[in-house]
Amino acid sequence: MRKFWCLFFMFWPIAAIVYSAMSPAYGWWFPGASVTELGQRIDNLFYLILIIITVVFIGTQVALGYALWKAAHNKDEKSHFSHGSHNLEVIWSVAPAVILLFLALYQMDVWRDFRVKAYFPEGTIESPIAEVTARQFEWRIRYPAPGKKLQLKPQPDDLYAVNDLHAPIGRAVMIQLRSEDVQHAFFLPHLRIKQDAIPGQVIPIWFKAEKKGLFELLCAELCGWGHYKMRAQLTAEREVDFQDYLKKLQADQNYDGFPASDSVAKKEE
Ligand SMILES: [Cu+2]
CATH class of the missing domain: 2.60.40.420 (Cupredoxins -  blue copper proteins)
Incomplete structure (x- = not known):
C-alpha cells in the first residue's frame, strides 16, 4: 500500500510536467495562434512564465524527492529539529523577488500597448x-x-x-x-x-x-x-x-x- 501512495503522489507532478510540455503542440492552452499581433506577444509572455514555473516546479520536486529519499535510507540517524537556515531563507526570498521584478518590468510594454489609452493606435x-x-x-x-x-x-x-x-x-x-x-x-x-x-x-x-x-x-x-x-x-x-x-x-x-x-x-x- 505504501508503494501505491508513493507512486500515486509521484504520478501527478510527472503528469503535470508532461501536460505542460505537450500543450503548446496540441493547442491545449489557447485555441490556435492568436489572430492579433498583440495576442502573439501575450502568448510569448505566457510561455516565458510557463517555462520559469516549470523549471522551478521540477527543481523543487526533485529537491523534495531527494530529501525524502535520503532520509528514508538513513535509518541510523535520528531526526533532529533545526531552527532553520538563514542563508537558505535569504536565497528563497530573494530569488523569487528577482524573478517577479523581472517579469513585472519585462511585461510592461505589452501592458502599456494593451491598456494605456495614450498608447492606443x-x-x-x-x-x-x-x-x-x-x-x-x-x-x-x-x-x-x-x-x-x-x-x-x-x-x-x-x-x-x-x-x-x-x-x-x-x-x-x-x-x-x-x-x-x-x-x-x-x-x-x-x-x-x-x-x-x-x-x-x-x-x-x-x-x-x-x-x-x-x-x-x-x-x-x-x-x-x-x-x-x-x-x-x-x-x-x-x-x-x-x-x-x-x-x-x-x-x-x-x-x-x-x-x-x-x-x-x-x-x-
Ligand atoms: Cu456573464
Whole structure:
C-alpha cells in the first residue's frame, strides 16, 4: 500500500510536467495562434512564465524527492529539529523577488500597448466602432449609423445587434465595454483579450484582427444562473463587408413593412 501512495503522489507532478510540455503542440492552452499581433506577444509572455514555473516546479520536486529519499535510507540517524537556515531563507526570498521584478518590468510594454489609452493606435479613441453592453445573459451591441460617430448616449439612428459583434480586419478598432447589471468579463480567446465589464464604467478595448473568421465571444465571469448562455461571436471581416453589414442592419431597422417605393410614397402623402 505504501508503494501505491508513493507512486500515486509521484504520478501527478510527472503528469503535470508532461501536460505542460505537450500543450503548446496540441493547442491545449489557447485555441490556435492568436489572430492579433498583440495576442502573439501575450502568448510569448505566457510561455516565458510557463517555462520559469516549470523549471522551478521540477527543481523543487526533485529537491523534495531527494530529501525524502535520503532520509528514508538513513535509518541510523535520528531526526533532529533545526531552527532553520538563514542563508537558505535569504536565497528563497530573494530569488523569487528577482524573478517577479523581472517579469513585472519585462511585461510592461505589452501592458502599456494593451491598456494605456495614450498608447492606443491612432484613430481608435476618436471613433469607436461599437459599444458592447453585457447583461444577464447576453451581449448587446450598439453601432453608430454609417458615416457617424458613436456617441456616449444612444442616438435615434444607432444600430443594434445581439450576440454578434462585427469588426473589420486589417485596422485597429476600439469598442466601449459596459455592463448593465452585474460584473461580466468580455473574453475573446482567439484574440487573447479578456476584460471585466463593470457596472457604471465605460471601458475601452482595442484590437486589430489580422484574419477573417468567426471567433468565440464568451463571458468569463460567473455572472448568474445563465452565465453559460453568454456565448456570442465576433465576425471579423473585410472593411467593405463590415460597411455592408452596417447598411443591412440599418435597412432592417428602418423596415416598416412596406416595399421601399411604397414607403416613400406613404411619407409624401
Ligand atoms: Cu456573464
